[in-house]
Amino acid sequence: MTRQIIQVLAGASEGDAITNMALRMVSGLSRLGSARTFSVHEPPESMRTIVEPLEDAPLGRREDILVYHLSYGNPDLTRFVLRWPGRLVVMYHNVTPVEHFLDLDEQFAMGLAWGREEVRILADRTDLAFACSEFSARDLRIAGYRNVTTEAVGVDPRRLDDLDLDTELVRKLDSWSPEGYVVSVGQLLPHKRHDLSVSVAHALRTYLRRDLGMVIVGRTRHEGYLEALVSHIDSLPDIRVTILGLVSDRELATLYRTSVCYLNMSDHEGFGIPPLEAMSCGAAVVVRDNGALLETVGDGGLVLPNSWGPDRIAAAVAEVVGDDDLLGELRRRGQRRVRTFDVDRSVSQFVAQVEQIL
Amino acid sequence: MNHDDDPLYARIQDRAASAAENLPAGFSEELEGSFTQIMRESHRERRVHDEELLALIEVTKIKLNSQRSGAPIESRLPGGRLLHRAAKRVVARHIVHLSNQIQEILVAQEQLIETLAARLMIMEKREARLITDLTQHVIDRLTMLERVESELASIRDGMSTTDGSTTK
Numbered sequence: 001m002t003r004q005i006i007q008v009l010a011g012a013s014e015g016d017a018i019t020n021m022a023l024r025m026v027s028g029l030s031r032l033g034s035a036r037t038f039s040v041h042e043p044p045e046s047m048r049t050i051v052e053p054l055e056d057a058p059l060g061r062r063e064d065i066l067v068y069h070l071s072y073g074n075p076d077l078t079r080f081v082l083r084w085p086g087r088l089v090v091m092y093h094n095v096t097p098v099e100h101f102l103d104l105d106e107q108f109a110m111g112l113a114w115g116r117e118e119v120r121i122l123a124d125r126t127d128l129a130f131a132c133s134e135f136s137a138r139d140l141r142i143a144g145y146r147n148v149t150t151e152a153v154g155v156d157p158r159r160l161d162d163l164d165l166d167t168e169l170v171r172k173l174d175s176w177s178p179e180g181y182v183v184s185v186g187q188l189l190p191h192k193r194h195d196l197s198v199s200v201a202h203a204l205r206t207y208l209r210r211d212l213g214m215v216i217v218g219r220t221r222h223e224g225y226l227e228a229l230v231s232h233i234d235s236l237p238d239i240r241v242t243i244l245g246l247v248s249d250r251e252l253a254t255l256y257r258t259s260v261c262y263l264n265m266s267d268h269e270g271f272g273i274p275p276l277e278a279m280s281c282g283a284a285v286v287v288r289d290n291g292a293l294l295e296t297v298g299d300g301g302l303v304l305p306n307s308w309g310p311d312r313i314a315a316a317v318a319e320v321v322g323d324d325d326l327l328g329e330l331r332r333r334g335q336r337r338v339r340t341f342d343v344d345r346s347v348s349q350f351v352a353q354v355e356q357i358l
Numbered sequence: 359m360n361h362d363d364d365p366l367y368a369r370i371q372d373r374a375a376s377a378a379e380n381l382p383a384g385f386s387e388e389l390e391g392s393f394t395q396i397m398r399e400s401h402r403e404r405r406v407h408d409e410e411l412l413a414l415i416e417v418t419k420i421k422l423n424s425q426r427s428g429a430p431i432e433s434r435l436p437g438g439r440l441l442h443r444a445a446k447r448v449v450a451r452h453i454v455h456l457s458n459q460i461q462e463i464l465v466a467q468e469q470l471i472e473t474l475a476a477r478l479m480i481m482e483k484r485e486a487r488l489i490t491d492l493t494q495h496v497i498d499r500l501t502m503l504e505r506v507e508s509e510l511a512s513i514r515d516g517m518s519t520t521d522g523s524t525t526k
Contacts, residue, residue: 104401190397199389207381228400232393294361302370303361309386316374329366 003033003358004064008080010072012039012051015219015246017273018069018093021154023050025067028347032065032355040077060086065354067091070122071270073114078121087357089128090145091153094136094270094291095119100191104224119143127357130350132271133292153350156343157276160253169254177213177240182317183259183283185217185252185274186266188245190225192218193288195232196265196310202236203314210318213240215255217247256281260321264293265313267306272296276341279334284320284327288313300337302330414470 007029012019022037029035036052043051054077060066064086071093081088095115101108123144130149131137137150173181182204184197194216201214220226226243233241247255256262262278262285269291276296278285285301287293294303304316320326361367 104397195393196390199386199393202389203381203385207385208377224400224404225397227404228393228397231396231400235392235396289361299361299364299367302367304371304374310389311381311386312374312378315377315381316370318377319370319373326366326370 001061004058004060005029005033005035005067006057006060006064007035007037007067007069008054008057008077009037009039009051009069010074010077011041012037012043012047013219014044014046015249017271018071019047019051020156020159021091021093021152022067022069024154024156024343025347025350026050028351029065029067029354031351032358040074054080060084062086063358065089065358067354068122069093070115070119071095073111073116073118075114078114078118081122082125087127087354088122088125089354089357090122090126090130090140092119092129092131092136092140092270094132094139094268096189096191096268100189100267104190105222108222128353133295135292135295136270149353151346151349152271152341153346154343155271155273155276155341155346157273157280157338157341160249160256160277160281163250163253165257166250166254169251170258173213173215173255173258176242177211179211180260180321181213181215181240182261182263182321183215183217183255183278184263184265185255185278186264187218188216188220188226188229188243189222191267193265193267194218195229196313197263198229198232198236198239198241199310200263200265200314200317201241202239203310204318205240206238207311208314208318210321212260212321213242215259216241216243217245217252217255219246252277253281256283259283260327261286261317262301263317264288266290266293269293269296275301276338279331280338282331283334284330285334286313286317286320298337298340300334411470411474414466417466 007022007025009018009022012022026035026037036057037050038054038057039051040054042053057080058064062085064084065088066081066084066086067089068081069091072095096112098109098112098116101112119139120143123140126145128149129140129145129147130151130153131140132150132152132155134150137148140148182197182201184194186192186194188194197214197216201212204210204212216229229243233239233243244251244255256278259278262275262283264272264275264285264287266272266288267290272287272291272293275285275287275293279297279300285297287297287301287303288308289303289306297303302316302320304313308316320330361371
């Protein structure tokens with residue numbers, strides 16, 4: 001009977017970084033047996049043919065493999081993983097520290113707290129552990145995992161490169177903010193700190209006299225945060241910010257290519273795919289030194305101290321966008337940085353390591 | 359890896375730090391504090407709304423349950439004038455009671471709808487931006503279509519004048 005290899009995610013959705021990484025691993029894993037992908041939360045209709053609900057997952061046999069993408073805690077999922085009779089491969093994408101949500105969303109915070117606990121619970125049960133970054137690998141080592149491999153398996157920063165420019169969107173953005181705009185991309189969650197990006201946009205226009213707009217892109221994952229973000233924008237005079245929410249890949253590529261700068265103000269990132277995609281599309285990248293952002297961005301973007309407030313960050317952005325040579329250098333460095341990532345090589349190396357535990 | 363080793367990035371950081379000194383003192387702290395306050399208030403409002411909503415749902419549930427248990431599905435009353443009259447009184451009283459209960463349920467439902475509407479208003483506020491953008495986009499398109507149509511009409515007019523085929 002054919003060996004079954006199943007990948008399990010907490011949730012799957014279009015444009016989601018972890019979902020994309022898992023799906024890119026399918027063809028590699030298919031070399032070892034029949035590969036399928038499952039999600040605890042009901043996958044969207046558009047993905048039903050490639051991602052199945054967890055209740056349809058096989059119970060597994062000793063020769064089967066479970067690749068578990070750990071990013072959030074769910075006791076049902078922990079039970080499923082612990083009952084799995086075959087090999088267990090943990091792909092750790094990091095779990096956001098619970099303190100970002102403790103006072104805002106108790107239920108979500110509980111899931112995060114369980115995720116951290118699950119990392120500890122699965123340490124002895126795991127046959128092979130991978131982390132997307134050295135920052136995340138440290139969590140695993142502290143929890144007692146042995147032989148942790150740091151590899152951003154399935155990350156493809158160049159996935160947007162070949163998409164056509166959305167000329168209609170360009171026209172709209174040009175008329176909305178003729179002097180250009182900064183783009184801030186990430187799920188609308190409190191720790192992603194789009195609010196800080198908004199404050200930076202305010203400082204840029206009000207005190208640094210840069211007539212720039214700010215475009216915020218990302219799936220709404222926390223309604224309270226979105227409400228507060230809108231109130232924050234409304235409370236600031238002289239500001240030009242638009243929240244586009246979730247956009248298509250083509251729109252995202254267009255935003256990266258036409259923006260004067262990409263900004264990531266996140267307090268926590270287990271890896272950081274948007275800055276890499278932005279670099280690949282030719283955007284100058286500015287991030288704060290939090291989580292894995294420094295090691296992900298490397299010298300491909302400007303990494304600012306995490307202690308800096310909106311005043312200094314805005315001044316740094318103004319320095320970058322006001323100097324064509326600097327912008328050009330930053331863009332060149334970004335392009336050089338993304339060339340160090342090779343999606344096919346990362347998947348092949350991953351599969352080779354999985355093969356060794358069979 | 360450290361940016362301090364990179365002269366380009368170190369230079370940008372130095373220049374940014376000195377440029378930021380020209381911004382008003384306490385500017386960053388004020389903005390950060392303001393957003394924290396907004397988040398707290400928003401969270402508190404949502405909690406109050408959620409609690410109100412849950413309380414109203416609970417009241418509605420209790421009323422619906424009491425209506426179900428209090429209303430007989432069928433009644434088999436034996437014949438006899440006295441019994442019929444007594445039964446009539448009981449039924450009448452029961453109908454009044456039911457009517458009052460329905461009235462209360464309607465009030466509770468109304469409150470529930472009002473609370474939901476208030477929540478929707480909050481949601482609408484943040485959606486307004488996106489809707490405005492979208493509407494503007496649609497208006498742009500329609501304007502363009504109208505322009506095309508009028509241009510087509512004038513071309514058609516021009517053509518019909520030229521070939522003299524216009525009939526009345």
